[in-house]
Amino acid sequence: MKKRILVIEDDENIRDVCRRYMEREGYEVLMAADGREGSEMFQAHETDLVVVDVMLPGKDGYQICQDIRQQADTPIIILTARGDERDRLMGLTLGADDYLTKPFSPRELILRIHNILRRVSVFKSADSHEQGVLDFGRVAVDLSMRRVMVAGHPVELTAKEFEVLCVMARRPGQVFSKGQLLDLVWGYDKDVNTSAVTVLIRRLREKIEKNPSQPTFIRTVWGIGYRFEPNGELGR
CATH class of the missing domain: 3.40.50.2300 (Response regulator)
Structure with missing residues (x-):
């Protein structure tokens, strides 16, 4: 179609x-x-x-x-x-x-x-083949349903927010630079400022963190980028 x-x-x-x-x-x-x-x-x-x-x-x-x-x-x-x-x-x-x-x-x-x-299309295809839920306690990512639960309640994410969260949650602990996230999620970096990643990370934190100003799941690695902390729930 x-x-x-x-x-x-x-x-x-x-x-x-x-x-x-x-x-x-x-x-x-x-x-x-x-x-x-x-x-x-x-x-x-x-x-x-x-x-x-x-x-x-x-x-x-x-x-x-x-x-x-x-x-x-x-x-x-x-x-x-x-x-x-x-x-x-x-x-x-x-x-x-x-x-x-x-x-x-x-x-x-x-x-x-x-x-x-x-x-x-690529993310939807990957999610349909990769079944199950990435469960991190307070935050759970349902790959097949493309749904995120926070403290047992569904949270609405945009397509880009979901994709960034999936990229990081599938590789917990790995550090991603802003450039890598641009390449993996946006597919290119021409004319797209890394501030787009900063804004998106801030929106994600507002939706999944207890205290977005002191995040425990999406951690900043100063001078490099971000990583997803699988034991983020223990940070509170």
Whole structure:
């Protein structure tokens, strides 16, 4: 089946370019010209990936990211004309998987879409073949169901959050640099700042740690990166 992509962009020229390039690559494309229409289309159609502009009439891209993350882990790429890193990090904090700054190359957008969908497919395939639960006491990762339990309660993670947690939890004690996590989870590191990893790790800690400011499961190895501590529960 064709992968379906929803493009939410108020610039007609950009929408048209995105549609032509995506359809050329075999994707089915849904288009929305403002935030409210985009939200309605997301609700009405099963979507494999969303491309959304930050500055939209009706409802901005940040709000759309937030709304999507409250109900699904559908990958999101945000488009922004803003050069300020704080604006890009805001999108990542709200659950976006990647970003492109305008003006951007349509080929670069297609490459990022390919990489994200390929990574999601690889992780889902690996999880379906690797059955069982990685149980670390307070935190448990159900690989086949792609579900995380914290203190016996389900916790909603985005696709990227789940993938990063799985990469680290499958190799407890191993230290991963930010560059390694970018390569393993994002699939590339071109133009993707390691701050994306920092933001994602912070979100993960907020969801699984008792005290995110003093994490016991996802530990920082200063000057190198991060490691998953299998005995994190004992740290409290």
